Amino acid sequence: MKAEAIKEIKLKLATLTDAHDPYLTILAEDKRSGVQKLLQQFYRRLEKEQALKDQYFEMTRFERELYQKGHRFVAGIDEVGRGPLAGPVVAAAVVLPANIEILGLNDSKQLSAKKRAELYAEIQAQAVSVGIGVVDHEEIDRINILQASKKAMLLALEDLTIKPTHLLVDAVKLDCDLPQDNLIKGDARSVSIAAASIIAKEMRDNLMKEYHQIFPFYAFDKNAGYGTKDHLNGLAQHGISPIHRKSFAPVKKYL
Template sequence: MLSLKEIKEKLEQSSGTETWITELEQDERIGARKLWTSWKRKQQLVLLERQAHEEKMVFDRSYCSRDNDLVAGVDEAGRGPLAGPVVTAAVILQQNTEDLIGLDDSKQLSRNKRNELATTIKQKAIAYSIHFQSVEKIDELNIYEATKQSMTEAVLSLEARPNVVLVDAMKLPIDIETHSIIKGDAKSLAIAAASILAKTARDEYMDQLHEQFPMYLFNKHAGYGTKLHIEMIEQYGPTQHHRTTFEPIKSILRMR
């Protein structure tokens, strides 16, 4: 009979098809049952993750009329913050996306997982583009128009021209077949990939901004309107990286 240590080690390497798995199912030891239950739970999560991945791939391909059509996903990060740019990304993935199983809406993943996926996406993508829309443009145009313009730039900057563009809840003025997908980062693999690239690029930018303005703690809130961030703005005043057309910054400036 295998020891609990041996069972744990073998389960970590198991594909679930080995003959000794059947014997483990009959093992009545409490420790063995716990290891078996834990392993089964992990296998179920892996299966669900793979199924979700397949569904996202099928969703993207459903917009293609030919097998070799290229699908670009487009998303943004940073529409809501009081400071920093809005960042958009466009991504064309290869049809073989095994390395991206687990890719999801960036908000559903840890920062470490997002960074890992961003590296893989950049390595495996047919093409990708990231665009930073400045605070000045946001204040000049409004956040919706600034985001639309940035997304358009991201698509047009792709090294490969897509046949279809899937955008998270936005219509773009481009001469490529485009579809606006509500909650697209949860439905489309390409949009989820763009979400990851936009989010990781913006987080890195805000970390660098923190080095220049440590008193605002941009590395903690990424420019969003948290209570702490607003207190720092009231104490030190807005920087050139704050959006002057956003409240409460607009009112704070009026009072000064």
């Protein structure tokens, strides 16, 4: 009997999800090094997927506890853009379905740009509701970045199409009438907050890329307004742009 081609084996393994499938026993007896390599890759893939499932389950702990108490709509809220020298602070509020599994959700800062974009699209497609709040540089200068961040979060909450019954908020306490849990490093502990952090970062990064087309001297397309070397060089050579935060150092010295 002719041995199965390596290419065909690779295609079959790509569709398998059961580590106890009888087909794997057959492959284990195949002495070809190429087959054994494919088997090793298959088991590594399963291990990685299981690790993601375990991580996801752990990150649903707060949501599961709230669902058990009768809460139907739990909103995760996070903001992005406290540290940049230019541009707005952007917040997102995300309500995920109770039975959803979006593997790989994590603090947006821990994800590659490619993975973050993939998750952004999946969250937008799967979420019950997504709300966005934006507070611009002028408001940041007027009320300070902490208050601006809280305001952006409240705007994101208002932008939801449904009213949540409980909030999971990254770090800060919001002044609103809804019950809330304020989780330190919540974007790495709650899938709802992680989803909000991904939405907010993608929205803000894309906005800063648009600003780069108008103000090209500061590399906003690469640094999103943070104080990188290229950004600081742009400030030194061209001064401040209309979207710089005038209350932030080192922007102040160019006023």
